[in-house]
Amino acid sequence: MNGEELRTFLVSNNEKQAAEWDLIKKEFKPVTIDINGEQVYVFDMIFDLTITPIEDPIGISQQLPSAYVPMHVHHFIELIYVYQGQCTVAFQNRKLTIFEGEIVIIDKKTPHAVEGMTDTDIVIDIKLKHDYLSSSFLSRFTQKSIISQFLIDSLINNRSTNNYLYFPFKERSNIAGIMEHIMCEYFDKDFCSADMINSYLFILFTELIRHSNNTSSIKQSDSKQDAIALNFLKYIEDHYQNCNLTEMAGHFNYHPNYASSVLKKATGKSFKDLLQIQRLNKAALYLTNSNLPVAEIAEKVGYTSLSFFYKKFNEIFLQTPKEYREKNL
Incomplete structure (x- = not known):
């Protein structure tokens, strides 16, 4: 799969009808918990567009415009990437609109819901069972640099403070190309695709570290x-x-x-x-x-x-x- 084929694939997917919320509830039977006085649903597994469970440590799916899941939390990190258009991520205390080429990473057990999508918006959802934002993983990026360590510390501290990280990338960002490679490998799996995805994720998080001091989550x-x-x-x-x-x-x-x-x-x-x-x-x-x-x-x-x-x-x-x-x- 190349970039043009990926776009065709995603546009075609966007026309599909998402699974009804009642069907999702019936299939996975999510419990609810009280967080800050609000009842939110808890999902402890990953599933695709057809609500088939994904056992892999990384799950990538398309957030369909017709989809609806109310305020919920996961036991894993979620990365939302806007491939085309925009969407709004609702948190308990604010709403964040993210635009084409931008990323928001939502921490574990953080109540949120995606809303505000139109038929032309294409939003990609990556769920990571492994904690790619732990200090032990991020320490691999330091390369004996006080600057790298400073950016990593900023990233970890902002994550702890805000429970999400927002990366408003500019047009010249390398993120779009990296995300395209990840999606092509995932949606059209081939020999060593899992290894390729892990490698691209390492590159992706390197880019995120470079831009961590520019996130809007910093005062x-x-x-x-x-x-x-x-x-x-x-x-x-x-x-x-x-x-x-x-x-x-x-x-x-x-x-x-x-x-x-x-x-x-x-x-x-x-x-x-x-x-x-x-x-x-x-x-x-x-x-x-x-x-x-x-x-x-x-x-x-x-x-x-x-x-x-x-x-x-x-x-x-x-x-x-x-x-x-x-x-x-």
């Missing part, structure tokens, strides 16, 4: 502070060999005390700590990707004292540079 004041902090982190990554707080603050026309405060609030770490982490992360990369002597690596990443380098490396990695190299080659 405007926090978003501005995070943007400034991100600029500081980029500066540290680019100038870690001979970086100091005064020069960094001056580069952005801020007072050093303000720069220090912004970094501390955004990351929980001081400028000095972040600089050490960046230098040591670079040293770790040299250790596993080169045959350079430890003393030369220490000098390359900005340390004039070899003994101080050994001390700080052991504090972060809980092993000597030699032990780290031997374990990670």
